[in-house]
Amino acid sequence: MLSRTYEEQHIEQVITEIKAHFHDYFDRFMESGAGTSLSADQIQKLAEKFGSDGAVKTQKKNIGAVLKQTILEGINEFEKDRQSYVFNDVKHEALKELIGLTKTKNMITTMKKSGKSVQEISTIVFEAIVTEQVKLAKSLGKCLIIYSHAEELDDQALQQLEQYSAEKRSYKHALLDYFVHLIENCENSRQIHQEIGRHLGVPKFLLDRIYKTTKGDLVRSKSEVIIANLLHQYGVSYEYEKELGYGSGSRLSPDFTITINGEEFYWEHLGLIGNMEYDSHWVKKQTVYEEYFPGQLVVSYENPYLTTSAESIIQKFLSPEEF
Structure with a gap:
């Protein structure tokens, strides 16, 4: 659509x-x-x-x-x-011959004068590149060069390639879903820029609080708006980025500090899992929760269906006997 x-x-x-x-x-x-x-x-x-x-x-x-x-x-x-794409320092004899056929380096003219097909010419060019018998004044655009270490691929290798391709395809589709999710849910370019910055790994506390919740407070992402609005809708008391002390004067700021039936829980929304620096920081943070606040951590993950998953988390807290 x-x-x-x-x-x-x-x-x-x-x-x-x-x-x-x-x-x-x-x-x-x-x-x-x-x-x-x-x-x-x-x-x-x-x-x-x-x-x-x-x-x-x-x-x-x-x-x-x-x-x-x-x-x-x-x-x-x-x-x-x-x-800018003309070859420099050509040492590959077959490529030298092709280059000498025409001043314009036009593919059609080169085909006519050499009697070779596009496939044959391309093979000569890439052979010269991978064997480092030619230098380029400018690197090629999108180009995949594969070094062959075997005459044939066995069934196990083919299965690994198919699995890798499926994983890459799934990852790209997930990115596309997330991008569509942003377009559909952001109200202006400022919000889109902030969400893209967050997705690219801009530290959370460098982002502005630009999103207003139904409770009236300001948060830093669309996902946090969804969570905050659901908490408010279900009557769950929460505070946004309230400092939490632990150890010898150390502090952290959970996304949401929520209170249910007199008990305090700390909700962290993971919006950038997969980013190496983000993952490393989260592992350290998770260790703090496990050591100082066992059983009080609530976690949600970034996805296009966040409303459903966050609502399910809240409902489990409010009516645990039904789950």
Whole structure:
């Protein structure tokens, strides 16, 4: 549904707008020197803004000259980008031969003159790279080079590859679910930026308290809003980031300190499990809870179904006999 709303409907509207007003857009683009200067209309608006009542005289641009210059600049930029991939210090004989066939290094021309297929040319290029018989002026974009250590893969190796691929696929799908979850639940760009920062590992206490709960206090993440609102909805007394002392003057701040039937519990929401630094910090924190506050720790994890899982935790506390 989200994909349809943005990718199809939005792009269709943009294309329709461009088709309807293409000539007007093109004229204004050329008049502004291909976007490098102000158009006559823009200059007039600026003049009016600064209190000028008269018409501003502007020199009419030679549209043909601007268009020619724009095309030349585009070609030059293309050549710079193309040349940045030219091979340096070539020692691979087959690659040397291919490079010498054409000045432009165009694939189609190289195929015609060499009589080789795209696959054969690609094999020569990558063989030269992996054997370090060529240097690149610029690294390749997305490229996977696999070093083979066996003639064939046995069943166990194939199963390991399939399992690894499944894990990677599951991880990517989870990231996509989380991103969709953010888009659907964040009300403005500031909230999205903060949630992305949190996901990338920005320390929690460097994030602002920008989310208001139904109780009226401010918290640092959308997930904490969900938990706080559920606690308030179920009438559970809580305090946000209340300092908790332990040991010889040490302190920590649980996300929520909750009180149920006169007992105090400490709710920690783990929003970044999988980040090495975050995991290491959490292990130390968990050890503190186990040593000084056994049986008082409540833990929830970041996921698109947090409302359901957090509500289930609260219900178990309120009606333990039903679970």
